[in-house]
Amino acid sequence: MQGVLAADHHDDYVRAPDLDAAIATLAAGPCRILAGGTDVFPSLQDRPLVGRVLDISGIADLRQITQSDDHWSIGAAVNWRDVIRAALPASFDGLKAAAREVGSWQIQNRATLVGNICNASPAADGVPALLTMDAAVQLQSCRGSRVMPLASFITGNRKTKRAEDEMVTAILVPKTATAGQGYFYKLGARRYLVISIGMVAMRLLCGKQRTISEIAIAVGACSEVATRLHDLEQHLCGQPLAGAADMVSASHFAGLSPIDDVRAPASYRMDAVEESVRRLLVQAGSDIGHEK
Numbered sequence: 001m002q003g004v005l006a007a008d009h010h011d012d013y014v015r016a017p018d019l020d021a022a023i024a025t026l027a028a029g030p031c032r033i034l035a036g037g038t039d040v041f042p043s044l045q046d047r048p049l050v051g052r053v054l055d056i057s058g059i060a061d062l063r064q065i066t067q068s069d070d071h072w073s074i075g076a077a078v079n080w081r082d083v084i085r086a087a088l089p090a091s092f093d094g095l096k097a098a099a100r101e102v103g104s105w106q107i108q109n110r111a112t113l114v115g116n117i118c119n120a121s122p123a124a125d126g127v128p129a130l131l132t133m134d135a136a137v138q139l140q141s142c143r144g145s146r147v148m149p150l151a152s153f154i155t156g157n158r159k160t161k162r163a164e165d166e167m168v169t170a171i172l173v174p175k176t177a178t179a180g181q182g183y184f185y186k187l188g189a190r191r192y193l194v195i196s197i198g199m200v201a202m203r204l205l206c207g208k209q210r211t212i213s214e215i216a217i218a219v220g221a222c223s224e225v226a227t228r229l230h231d232l233e234q235h236l237c238g239q240p241l242a243g244a245a246d247m248v249s250a251s252h253f254a255g256l257s258p259i260d261d262v263r264a265p266a267s268y269r270m271d272a273v274e275e276s277v278r279r280l281l282v283q284a285g286s287d288i289g290h291e292k
Helices: 002-006 019-027 040-044 080-085 090-099 113-119 126-131 230-236 241-247 266-291
Strands: 008-010 013-015 032-034 053-055 065-067 071-075 136-141 144-149 154-156 167-174 181-187 198-206 212-220
Touching: 019 053, 019 136, 019 167, 071 113, 080 090, 090 126, 090 181, 090 198, 113 126, 113 167, 126 181, 126 198, 126 212, 181 266, 198 266, 212 230, 212 266, 230 241, 241 266
Parallel strands: 013 053, 032 053
Antiparallel strands: 008 013, 065 071, 071 167, 136 144, 136 167, 181 198, 198 212
C-alpha cells in the first residue's frame, strides 16, 4: 500500500503518481477510473461525482505510444491528439481519421483511446478501426496482468470484462495486423461534434494487379458492440479491387442489429453502412490508382 500513501489524495479522490500506486488503490476497493474525464463527467449530468475516484492522468508511463518487435502499444493515458501526431504505419490512418472526428480539439486533447473502449458505447469511434488491426487490451491488477482481444473485451452496451480491481493499461496492436492502408467513414447528422449514425473502418492490402490480398472491415453504431464483417472480408479477399464495391450486398450485413433511435431508424443505418463500405472501397481504388 506504499503506492497509495505516496499518491496525492483527499477523501475519496486519489491521483496516482505511478502504475504501482494505481494498482494498489484498485486493490483497496472499487474506484471510478478517471483519465480524460470526457465520458465520466457528461454521464453525471447534474449529479455530483460520488464514490472513490482514481485519477491516472498524471502517470507519465501511460502517456506513451511505443513499439516492440511484436506489437504497437498505446498507453491508457494517450489522448486522441497524441495518436494524430504519432508516426504510425499507414494501417493506423483509419484510427487517425476517427480521432479527428472525436468532438472538438479540446476534447481530443483530453479524451483517451482506452477511455473510449472502456466506456463501451456502441458508437465508440475508436473501436472499429482497432478491430481491423486485431487490437487487444492489456489489463493489470495486484493479481497480475492479462491480455484479451478487444473483440472479446467489450461484451455489450457499456459492458466490458474488466474486473473491479483491474485497469486497462494499454491497447496492443500486433504488427502482423498492420499491413496495408487504413480507412474510416463516419455518418452523422452533421460533419463534426456528433454521435454517429453508423461508421465503417477498413484496412486493405493489395497485391499484384490491384488484387485484394488482405482486408478487414468493421462496423460501429449498428449493434451493441462494433462488429467485424468476416463473411464480407472472405468474399472480397482475392478479388480485383476495381470491382469490389459492386460485390457488396445486403446479405453481408445480416449479422448487424441496429436500433431505431432519435438519430436514425434501423433500416436507414443498414443502408448507410452498406453504402459506406462501397465508398471506402471506391476511395481505396482511387488512392491505389493514383499511386501507380
